[in-house]
Amino acid sequence: MAERAVLAGTTATGAAATEAEGRASGPFPTARARRRYRLVVAGLVAVAALIALGLLAWDNPMPLGSDGFWRIAELRITSLVVMAVVAVAQGVATVAFQTAAGNRILTPSILGFEALYVAVQTSAVYFLGAAGISAVQGVPQFLLQVALMMGLATALFGWLLRGRRGSVHVMLLVGIVIGGGLGSVSAFMQRLLTPSEFDVLSARLFGSVANADAAYLPFAVPLVALGAVVLWLRSRRLDALALGRDVATGLGVDHRRETMLVLLLVSLLIAVSTALVGPMVFLGFLVATLAYQLSGTYDHRRILPVAALLGFVVLGGASFVMRHVFSAEGVVSIIIELVGGTVFLLVLLRKGRL
DSSP states (O other): OHHHHHHHHHHHHHHHHHHHHTBOSSSSSBHHHHHHHHHHHHHHHHHHHHHHHHHHHTTOOSOTTSHHHHHHHHHHHHHHHHHHHHHHHHHHHHHHHHHHHTOSSOOGGGGSHHHHHHHHHHHHHHHHGGGHHHHTOSHHHHHHHHHHHHHHHHHHHHHHSOSTTOOHHHHHHHHHHHHHHHHHHHHHHHHTSOHHHHHHHHHHHSOBGGGOOGGGHHHHHHHHHHHHHHHHHTHHHHHHHHTOHHHHHHTTOOHHHHHHHHHHHHHHHHHHHHHHHOOOHHHHHHHHHHHHHHHOSOOHHHHHHHHHHHHHHHHHHHHHHHHHTSOOTTBOHHHHHHHHHHHHHHHHHHHOOO
16 A cells, blocks of 8 residues: 555656646647747748848838839749749758658759759750750740659659569669769760850759749649648658658558658659759758757648748848849859758768768
8 A cells, every 4th residue: 555655646746747847748848849839930930021021122222112112022022932932842842852761861852853954954055055045934844844853753753662672762872873864964065065055054054033934933833832731731641751661551651652642742842943943952951951950849740831931031031142242133042052061061970971
């Protein structure tokens, strides 16, 4: 009886201590972590709003609130929408891809989407001259590039993830080989271009908001919204995939089928983003790394919105700096590649492995 009384007292004391610490089962270990997440989201929303306001109003020559001010602001809204589309696509896709691949250093660029984009742009200039850039612009060409990237991804996934011996790692290695091959062909064609043709091509190979056309948005916005919403609705399955094949299968998740679906949705998001503004290799990695650090949870339902907000903050902040500090409007990939590459090296050196 005495032992039972002591045990009951200990249990009650532990329960009281747990309750006092605010611990609970769920995506956050403590109430403090939950409050911290809410503050992070609120802070990101506030910073994103300030950046959007700055991009609309800063250096606007017309008086604030006048008709001319709003007309100029309307012209800048297109760039904001493009940034939002790219931010959501890159942030959500990279988090989901890293979960499916089981590695937080890999990014969707490893599948060769950027290399395919560069090959298409380079081929157009190589075979058609400087006028070839115009040949790959327009809504039909935009949709064709998205379809080509999706077709490559579908063929790659269907071939390498089929059957019992299907492996994500083999698929990634094949993606690296394909990307390297396309990059080599593109580099060979670029060497044969005239200086004027190469100069025209170089402007398209930088990830730039200026590459986007407003006519693309009626197609890009629904496609990105569809991919992002479906991935967010399947957050619970992403949580299971993050635990590994055996655990996910034990929880009733068809691991191969779910992995293929996630990778196809990731391919859709990255294909639209790349065809819209061009390659941005380190944007997704930078955003995903910061999202994991700031979220304080492994719940994808919470991580994905933070990644999308961070994407807009990073992309919008870089655009603001390039436009108003360096007078290089639209070309934001320079800062993103520099910062993203630095973060990649720091993470790699800290972990000591891929």
